[in-house]
Amino acid sequence: MHAVIPFLLRHGYWVLFANVFVEQLGLPVPAVPVLLAMGALAGLGDFSFLPALVLAISASLASDLIWFRLGRVRGHSILNLLCRVSLEPDSCVSNTKGLFSRFGAFALLFAKFVPGLNAAAAPLAGLTRMRAWKFVSADASGAAAWSATYLAAGFVFRNQLERAAQQAGRLGSWLLLALAAGLAAYIALKYYQRRRFIRDLRVARVTPEELWAMLESGADVAVVDLRRGLELEPDAVKLPGAIWIDMGEIETRHAEIPRDKEVILYCS
Template identity: 45%
Template sequence: MNDITQFLFLHGYSILFAGVFLSQAGIPIPAVPLLITAGTIAGMGQMDLYVALFVAFTASTISDIFRYYLGRRLGNRVLVLLCRLSLEPDSCVRQTEDLFGRHGVKSLVYCKFVPGLDAVVASMSGIIQMRFSRFIAFNSMGTLLWVASYIGVGYIFSDALDDLLLYAGHMGKTFFWLLMAALVIYIAWKYVRRVQFIRELSISRITPEALKSKLDAGEDIAIIDLRSSLDFKADPYTIPGAIRMAPENLTRRENISLDQEVVLYCT
C-alpha cells in the first residue's frame, strides 16, 4: 500500500468532510475527485459506503444552510463575495441570477453539477427570502443526488480506479507536480482571459453623464438593458427607450441597427 492511499484510508472521513464543506463554502477546492475517491475506497472495503454518503451529505448541507442564512441577512453582498472567489467572477453573479430567474427553486436540485454555481445558489435562496422548509427540501434532494452520483461512480468502478491510485502512488512526487502544473496553467489561462476582458471594458466604457449628453444632443443610440429578471424585479426602472435583452440574444442583433452606436448596461 502506497503512502497516498494509506493516508486516504486512515483519514478518509475527515478529508471527505473538510473537502466537501470547504468546496460548498466557496473555496475553490474540487470536491468531485474526493467523492469519487471515497467511493473507490468504499468499493475496496476500506470505508463504509453509507457512512461516506452521510458524511458528504452532512458536510454539504451544513455549508449550504450557513450560506442560506448569510444570504438572508447580508443580501447581494454575500453573492458578490462568493463570486470573487471563483475563477470567473464576472459571469458568476449573472449565471446564478439567470438560473434562478428561469428555474426557481428547482435549480437547487441540479446546481451542484454546474461548476461555479454550486457554491452560490444557496446564498441566492436566502437573498430572495425563500422559506427555509422549501429550501432545505429541494437542497437536500440535490445534495443527495450529487453525493450519491459521484460516490456511486467511484464505488462501481473501484477496481479500475484502485489501479489509478496505485499508479499515482508509484509516481509519487512526479504525479503531484504534474497535477500542480496543470492546475497553475489552468488558473493562469483564466486570469489572462479576465485581464483581457477588463481591459476591453475599460477602453469602451461610457459614463452616465456622457451618455445623457449624447441623448440630450439627439444622437441615435441603441441602449440595451442586460439586467437579469431578478435584478429588474428589484428595480423595475430603465433608461427611457432602452431595450431589455438577455446577453445570449445580442448576437441576433434584434431591434439593433448596425448604423447605431450601442450602449450596454447592467447592474
C-alpha cells in the same frame, strides 16, 4: 488518490464531512477525490456507504445554509463577491442568474454539477427570498444526487481506482509536478483572458455620469438594458426610456435595437 486513501483510513468519516463542508463554503479544497476514495473504501469493506452519504449530504447542506442566509441578508454583494474570485467571473453572474431564472428551485437539484452555479446557487436562493423549507428540500436533494454520484462511482470502480493509486505512487513526484504545471498553465491562460477582457471593456466603457450627461443634453442615443429578470426585481432601478432585453434573448430580439443611433448597453 494514493495520498488520499491512507489519510481516509486513519480519519474516516470526519475527513469526509470536513472536506465537503469547506469545499462547499468556497475554499479551493476539492471534495470529489475524497468522495471517490470514500466510495472505493466502502466497496472494499473499510467503511459503510450509507453513513458516508448521510455525512456528505449534511456537510453540504450545512455550508449551503450559511450562504443562503448571507444571500438573504447581504443580497447581490455576496453573489458578486463569489463570482469575482471565480476563474471566469465575466460569465459567472449572468450564467448563474440565467439558470436560476429559468429553473428556479429546480436549479438546486443539479447546481453542484455546474461550475459557477455550484458556488452561487445557495446565496442566490436567499437573495430571491426562496422559502427556507423549499430551499432545504431542493438543496438536500441536489446534495444527495451529487454525493451519491461520486460515492457510487468510487464504489463501482474501486479496483480501477486502487490500481490508479498504486501507479500514481510509483510515479511519485513526477506526477505531482506534471499536474502542478498543467494547473499553473490553465490559471495563467484564464488570467490572460481576463486581463484582455478588462482592457477591451475599458476602451468602450461609459460611466453612469457620462450617460446621464448625454441624456440631459438630448444626445440621440439608444440605451439597451441587458439585465436579467432577477436583477430587475423587486426594487432595482429602471432606466427611463431604455429598451429592456434579457441577455438570453439578444439573438431573437436584436431587431428592436435601433441601427441609426449610438447604442449604449447597460449590464451589471
